[in-house]
Amino acid sequence: MNNVTVVTSGKGGVGKSTVTFGLGLVLSKLGKRVLLIDGDAEIGCLDHMLGISEHKVFDISDVVSGTAEPSKAVYTCAFEPNLFLLPAPSAEEDIINPEIMKQLVSIFARFYDYVFIDSPAGVGRSFESASAAAGKALIVATPDPVSVHGANRAHKRLSAAGGCQQRLIINRFSSSAFRNEGYYGDLDSVIDDAGVRLIAVVPEDPALASATVNAVCPAQRSPGMLAIERLAARLLGRQVPLPPLRNF
Ligand SMILES: Nc1ncnc2c1ncn2[C@@H]1O[C@H](COP(=O)(O)OP(=O)(O)OP(=O)(O)O)[C@@H](O)[C@H]1O
Ligand SMILES: [Mg+2]
Numbered sequence: 001m002n003n004v005t006v007v008t009s010g011k012g013g014v015g016k017s018t019v020t021f022g023l024g025l026v027l028s029k030l031g032k033r034v035l036l037i038d039g040d041a042e043i044g045c046l047d048h049m050l051g052i053s054e055h056k057v058f059d060i061s062d063v064v065s066g067t068a069e070p071s072k073a074v075y076t077c078a079f080e081p082n083l084f085l086l087p088a089p090s091a092e093e094d095i096i097n098p099e100i101m102k103q104l105v106s107i108f109a110r111f112y113d114y115v116f117i118d119s120p121a122g123v124g125r126s127f128e129s130a131s132a133a134a135g136k137a138l139i140v141a142t143p144d145p146v147s148v149h150g151a152n153r154a155h156k157r158l159s160a161a162g163g164c165q166q167r168l169i170i171n172r173f174s175s176s177a178f179r180n181e182g183y184y185g186d187l188d189s190v191i192d193d194a195g196v197r198l199i200a201v202v203p204e205d206p207a208l209a210s211a212t213v214n215a216v217c218p219a220q221r222s223p224g225m226l227a228i229e230r231l232a233a234r235l236l237g238r239q240v241p242l243p244p245l246r247n248f
Contacts, residue, residue: 004105004115005235006039006134008158010150012121014142015171018212019202020118021049022228023235025217028082030232032113035074037086037105039130040120041095044088051078051215052085059087061094063104070108079217084112095125098132105133123157131158137166138199143173143190145183151194167199169231173248174204187245200231203248223248 007020020036028034037060038044047053052075058068063086077083086108089095096104109115119130131137137158141151151168158166170190184190191198205224211217218225230240 001106001109001115001133002135003113004109004117004134005136005138006117006119006131006164007138007140008119008127008131008154009121009140009147010123010152010154011141011147014140014147014150015202016121016140017045017049017118018208018224019138019140019169019171019228019231020116021046021212022202022208022218022225023232024083024114024116025077025080026225026229026232027114027235028077028080029220030236031082033082033084033111035084035086035108035112035115037108037115037117037130038088039117039126041089041092041126043120044118045212046085046118047075047087048215049212050075050083050085052076052087053215056087059089060096060104061089061091064094064096064100078215096129098128101129102133109133123153127154127157128161131161131164135164137164138169139166139194139196140169140171141190141194143170143178143184143187144181145193148190148193151196155194155196166196168194168196169200169202170198171202172204173201173245175245175248177204178245198242199234200227201242201245201248202227202231
């Protein structure tokens with residue numbers, strides 16, 4: 001499904017959920033209907049970021065079991081009416097079988113312009129479930145060798161599974177930290193090690209992190225959100241150049 005994208009990484013804690021949230025917000029503010037599906041069983045956090053954790057009752061496993069009608073398990077973001085969430089199963093044993101996930105997502109995808117599935121860390125069962133229905137993948141990595149190795153593993157698993165279109169997002173980039181840490185000489189080496197074509201560099205942005213913690217709409221002009229805006233524009237097919245990295 002071409003309007004379904006999995007956001008994945010390999011290594012955990014690199015910013016998948018933050019990017020999924022930001023991207024959903026930017027596209028919905030452009031008038032698109034966007035559904036986020038939280039694939040992170042037990043520790044899903046998108047419900048918190050979208051400000052709906054207090055009144056969440058059902059999740060994706062309730063739709064699969066027939067306990068809830070699909071529409072009852074979809075919640076509207078507290079601060080953006082075009083952004084919706086299908087929450088993660090609350091227990092690990094409720095991870096959705098990939099075939100069922102495919103069927104379910106194909107039904108949901110008819111009602112939204114974009115569907116983003118936030119994958120959990122790793123390339124195990126939850127990853128398979130999260131990526132089964134996706135026509136595209138955004139692989140998130142921070143610019144360090146462990147994370148980039150994780151991105152490459154996710155890339156190889158996705159390629160082996162049938163090769164949906166894959167793009168790399170380098171998150172939490174800071175030009176001074178990149179220089180000082182000295183893991184890589186330049187961004188091209190990061191891209192080569194990941195083995196995936198770059199689509200965006202998102203800078204380290206405390207304002208974006210703080211908005212996700214406080215479940216509020218992030219400032220649109222924050223550096224992270226501006227980078228996610230450029231990412232969204234590229235996904236919409238526009239040519240948007242990467243700004244000079246020294247600005248990050
Ligand atoms: N661009 C950014 N600038 C600053 N902090 C960030 C940025 N992106 C993510 N973070 C912070 O990094 C941490 C991990 O982010 P997040 O939860 O989005 O990662 P994840 O890949 O979804 O993690 P997990 O693998 O556990 O699901 C959070 O504290 C988040 O606020
Ligand atoms: Mg996450």
